[in-house]
Amino acid sequence: MTRIGAAKPEKTGSGQTAINGYHVAAMFVAFFAVIIAANFTMAWFASSSWTGLVVKNSYVASQNYNKKIETAKKQKTMGWHLGFSYSDNLLGFSFLDKNNQPILFDNVSVIVGRPVSQQGDVKMNLVHESQGRYQARIELSEGVWGFRLNGEGNKPYRWEGRFYIRANGVGKLQ
Numbered sequence: 001m002t003r004i005g006a007a008k009p010e011k012t013g014s015g016q017t018a019i020n021g022y023h024v025a026a027m028f029v030a031f032f033a034v035i036i037a038a039n040f041t042m043a044w045f046a047s048s049s050w051t052g053l054v055v056k057n058s059y060v061a062s063q064n065y066n067k068k069i070e071t072a073k074k075q076k077t078m079g080w081h082l083g084f085s086y087s088d089n090l091l092g093f094s095f096l097d098k099n100n101q102p103i104l105f106d107n108v109s110v111i112v113g114r115p116v117s118q119q120g121d122v123k124m125n126l127v128h129e130s131q132g133r134y135q136a137r138i139e140l141s142e143g144v145w146g147f148r149l150n151g152e153g154n155k156p157y158r159w160e161g162r163f164y165i166r167a168n169g170v171g172k173l174q
Contacts, residue, residue, distance in 0.1 A: 056118075071158065082149075082159055083133075086171025092135035093126065093149060095157065102132025105153040112138060115146040115162060140165050144174070 055061040079098025086092070091112070095103035108128075113121030126134035142165050151157035162174040 075157065078155070080157065082161075084161075084163060084171070084173045086140070086163065086165065087169060089137055089139045089169075090135055091126075091138050091140075091171075092129070092133060094133040095151065096132060103151075103153075103157070104128070104132065105134075105151040105157070107150075107152045108134040109150050109152075110136070111148045112140070112145060113147075115144060140171070142167050142169075145171075 080103060081096045081098075081100075083094035083096070084092070085094075091110070093108070093110070095105070097103055105128075108126040109123060110126060111121050111123045113119075122138065124136050124138065126136045129135050144162055144164055146162050147160070149157070149159040149161075163171045164174055165171045
């Protein structure tokens with residue numbers, strides 16, 4: 001005689017064990033464990049690979065997108081090179097033409113901030129230090145930073161990019 005509630009696997013006619021409530025519960029838990037693990041994995045990769053994009057008005061940004069692409073293509077044909085450095089709280093940019101000659105501007109300004117927010121952005125004018133090299137003093141913490149660089153002169157120069165400040169306080173373009 002079998003007691004009520006006793007867990008005893010039932011045998012089917014082919015010698016296999018029938019699926020009971022414990023099997024269903026285990027499959028249910030395993031299914032959702034796989035789904036949750038996959039979601040956490042994708043979320044981790046997403047948050048570690050893309051830091052975000054911020055625009056004030058997406059409609060206006062979309063209207064200017066093609067113009068920015070054309071300007072970037074024209075700028076690229078000039079063959080200018082941008083040099084970057086950050087160490088000892090000194091942010092520096094250097095500009096060279098396709099013949100590695102320094103490029104001089106009337107005014108060079110940069111907006112520096114975190115890529116995911118515009119709240120702490122700092123705009124500053126860079127000081128002409130030497131032939132084609134401009135710099136300014138700014139204290140930045142470790143992590144990813146974005147910049148928008150504007151050089152004003154006979155031929156304007158615009159560049160947006162990102163750099164990473166290491167724990168030792170030295171920056172590197174990304």
